[in-house]
Amino acid sequence: MICEMCGSDVPRTKLVMVEGAAVSSCPKCEKFASSGAVKTKEGKVMLPSVADRLGNRERRMRHKDVLTRGEKELVDDYPQRVRKGRQKTGMSQDDLAKSLNEKKSIIVKVENGDIRPTDKLVTRLERALDITLKEYLEIDDGDGPKQQSSKGMTLGDFIKTK
Ligand SMILES: [Zn+2]
Incomplete structure (x- = not known):
């Protein structure tokens, strides 16, 4: 049987x-x-x-998904993106500073990577230069090597491995 x-x-x-x-x-x-x-x-x-x-x-993975999608991070190469974006528009650092109502020194420091722009400034730079400075980054939750999925494990498998 x-x-x-x-x-x-x-x-x-x-x-x-x-x-x-x-x-x-x-x-x-x-x-x-x-x-x-x-x-x-x-x-x-x-x-x-x-x-x-x-x-x-599955619940854990869904939770992680939400976290990953919910947080945007300032990209590492934001200085280059701002500089390139500004050069594309033909604006000088002075012009950009004026259009954003910021000090020129702020723009210079951002383009040099000396300071990280505030969230507010990031949004204004993105709009003014038509660039993206924030992206969804993969969050490393420190789980270590991926565990072998137990998906599809049947009672039979369970008994055999016991
Ligand atoms: Zn059986």
Whole structure:
């Protein structure tokens, strides 16, 4: 007899209920099934603990996604971008300073990378020069090497690796 849950050939199977469906199961799987195994979308039988782990993982990834999309950072080469953008418009540092109602020294320092422009100035520079100074950067959350995905792990896999 083939256990429908782990796929192993066993002398005897028993019908157990998994989420309302009768499944032929070996004694090992029967124990898991009665502990509340769930069926995934793909029709695989999964331990609740494994399903929980996957759920948590997805939630974490969604959370990280939001963080990554929510924060724009000043690009490292903002001095070059400002200088090039200004030269494209044909304005001198003086002209740009006047059009932004800023001191020329501020523009000079920004173009030299001596100071980081404030958020307000960044926005005004971007508009005045039609450039981008802030971009979404990948956040390194220090997770280390990527863990092997446990996606697709079935109850059978779980038992075999145990
Ligand atoms: Zn089994």
